[in-house]
Amino acid sequence: MSTFSAFIAGKPVTGSGAVLPVINPADETELTGITEAGPDLVDQAARAARAAFDDGRWRNRPVEARQEILRRIADRIDAASDELAAIETANTGIPLSQAKARHVARAGHNFRFFADYIGQTAGRLYDQAPDHLTMVRRQPVGVAGLIAPWNAPIALGAMKLAGAIAFGNSCIIKPSEQAPLGVHRLVELIHEAGLPDGVINLVSGRGAVTGDALVRHPDVDVVSFTGGTGTGRTIMSAAGQLLKPSTMELGGKSANIIFESADFDQALDGALLGIFTNNGQQCLAGSRILVQRSIADRFIPAFLERVAKLRVGHPLDGTTEIGPVSSRTHHDRILAYAETARREGMRILAGGKAHADFAKGFYVEPTVALTDDPGLTVCQEEIFGPFATIMTFDTPDDAFRIANATRFGLVSYVWTQDLYLAMRAQEELEAGVVWINTPMMRELRAPFGGWKESGVGAEGGMDCEAFYTRQKTVTLARHPLPLRRMGLG
Numbered sequence: 001m002s003t004f005s006a007f008i009a010g011k012p013v014t015g016s017g018a019v020l021p022v023i024n025p026a027d028e029t030e031l032t033g034i035t036e037a038g039p040d041l042v043d044q045a046a047r048a049a050r051a052a053f054d055d056g057r058w059r060n061r062p063v064e065a066r067q068e069i070l071r072r073i074a075d076r077i078d079a080a081s082d083e084l085a086a087i088e089t090a091n092t093g094i095p096l097s098q099a100k101a102r103h104v105a106r107a108g109h110n111f112r113f114f115a116d117y118i119g120q121t122a123g124r125l126y127d128q129a130p131d132h133l134t135m136v137r138r139q140p141v142g143v144a145g146l147i148a149p150w151n152a153p154i155a156l157g158a159m160k161l162a163g164a165i166a167f168g169n170s171c172i173i174k175p176s177e178q179a180p181l182g183v184h185r186l187v188e189l190i191h192e193a194g195l196p197d198g199v200i201n202l203v204s205g206r207g208a209v210t211g212d213a214l215v216r217h218p219d220v221d222v223v224s225f226t227g228g229t230g231t232g233r234t235i236m237s238a239a240g241q242l243l244k245p246s247t248m249e250l251g252g253k254s255a256n257i258i259f260e261s262a263d264f265d266q267a268l269d270g271a272l273l274g275i276f277t278n279n280g281q282q283c284l285a286g287s288r289i290l291v292q293r294s295i296a297d298r299f300i301p302a303f304l305e306r307v308a309k310l311r312v313g314h315p316l317d318g319t320t321e322i323g324p325v326s327s328r329t330h331h332d333r334i335l336a337y338a339e340t341a342r343r344e345g346m347r348i349l350a351g352g353k354a355h356a357d358f359a360k361g362f363y364v365e366p367t368v369a370l371t372d373d374p375g376l377t378v379c380q381e382e383i384f385g386p387f388a389t390i391m392t393f394d395t396p397d398d399a400f401r402i403a404n405a406t407r408f409g410l411v412s413y414v415w416t417q418d419l420y421l422a423m424r425a426q427e428e429l430e431a432g433v434v435w436i437n438t439p440m441m442r443e444l445r446a447p448f449g450g451w452k453e454s455g456v457g458a459e460g461g462m463d464c465e466a467f468y469t470r471q472k473t474v475t476l477a478r479h480p481l482p483l484r485r486m487g488l489g
C-alpha cells in the first residue's frame with residue numbers, strides 16, 4: 001500500500017511530524033504508520049498547486065484535452081478496481097463487495113461524469129441593450145483545498161477531485177488520517193493517467209494540524225469539506241475569517257417514512273439498505289424509521305426478522321453484509337448510545353452490544369431501538385453506525401412533524417404508492433434531498449447537499465461548476481459610441 005506524508009508536484013514526500021497508525025478495523029492490526037504533514041509540507045503543496053495553476057499547464061488546455069485525461073483517469077480506476085477495493089476494505093472495514101461495486105465504481109463514474117459535463121457547459125449572452133453585448137463567462141477559481149471523510153474515502157474523495165480539476169483548477173486533498181490509504185493510491189493512479197504534476201497534491205494528517213494549515217493557507221482559494229457537523233463549523237469559521245468560499249457536506253439524522261400505502265416488501269428492503277449499508281456509517285443513512293401505526297404490527301416484526309439474519313462478518317468474506325465499524329473509539333461511541341437509549345427508557349429490540357463472535361475487530365451487533373418520543377438523544381444525535389430507531393405515527397402530518405423535528409436536514413426517504421401523498425411529502429420535508437420509493441440514488445447532474453446543520457452548498461454538475469469557477473461579466477460596444485467628452489475647458 002502506498003504510504004507517504006504528502007504527494008507534491010507529482011512526487012511522494014515524507015515529512016517529519018508525528019507518526020499516525022493506520023489500523024485495520026477487522027482485526028486491529030496496524031496496516032502502516034503515516035508521518036503527519038505539518039505546515040511546511042502544506043505550504044509546499046499549496047505552492048506547487050499555485051504554480052501549476054498560474055502557469056496554465058492544465059487550465060489552458062483545450063476542453064477536449066482535459067476530457068481525454070479525465071476519461072483516462074476513469075479507465076485507470078476501473079482497471080485497478082480490485083486493488084482499490086482491497087485497500088479500501090482493509091482501511092475502513094467496508095465489505096469488499098460494497099467497496100468494489102459502489103465506492104470504486106462511483107470513483108470512476110465521477111471522472112467520466114465531469115468529462116462529459118465540461119463538454120456541454122455554456123456561458124450567457126445578453127443582447128437586449130441596443131448599443132452593447134454583454135456576456136457572462138466562467139473561469140477556474142484557482143486552488144481548492146479538499147478534505148475527504150473516512151467513511152467513503154475513494155468515492156467522495158474522487159468526487160471532490162474530479163469536480164475541482166474538471167474546470168481547470170489545481171487542488172490539495174487531505175484524506176482522513178484514519179483512512180488515507182485509498183486516496184493515496186487514487187492520487188498515484190491519477191498521475192499515472194497523465195495529469196500534469198502539481199495539479200493534484202495530497203497532504204496527510206489530523207484536522208487540527210494538517211487540515212487547519214490547509215484551510216488557512218493564503219494560496220488556497222476555496223475549501224470543500226465532507227465530515228461531521230462540529231468539524232464543519234470549525235473549518236467554515238476559519239475559511240470565513242479569510243473570506244474563502246466553502247461547501248460543507250455534514251451530518252444527518254434522516255427519516256425513512258413508511259406509509260401504509262407503501263409497497264411493503266420494497267419499503268422493508270429499502271429500510272434495511274438505508275441504515276445498514278456501509279456498516280451504517282454514512283451521513284445519508286435512514287436512521288430514523290417512521291412506520292405508520294396501521295402497519296407497525298406487521299412491519300416491525302418483519303424488519304427484526306431480517307435484522308436477525310444480517311450476515312456480520314469479516315469484510316473480505318463475500319457473504320458479509322455488515323463488517324466492523326471504523327475504529328475502537330467509534331465502536332465504543334456506538335455502544336455508549338445504546339446505553340443512553342436504555343437509560344432514557346427506549347426498548348432495545350435487537351443488538352445494542354459488541355458482537356460476541358469476534359475476539360478482534362470493531363464489530364457491533366446491528367441495533368434497533370423503539371420509542372414514541374422523537375426528542376430522545378438517539379433520535380436526535382447522529383450515531384453513524386448500524387443503529388436504527390423506530391417510531392410510529394398515525395397521520396401524514398405526524399410523520400412530517402417528527403421527520404422535521406431535528407437540527408439536521410440532509411435526506412429523507414418516503415415509501416408510498418399514493419402519488420398525491422408523495423407529492424405532499426416532497427413539499428413538506430425539510431431536507432436537501434428527498435428519495436421516494438428508492439434508497440440512495442445519487443444523480444450527479446442534480447445538487448446533493450443538506451439543509452439546516454447538514455451543510456452549506458452542494459455538489460453536483462452545475463453546483464460544482466458554480467463553486468469551482470468564478471463568473472465574469474464582459475460588456476462590448478456594438479459600434480463606436482458617442483461618448484460625453486470631459487476636460488475640454
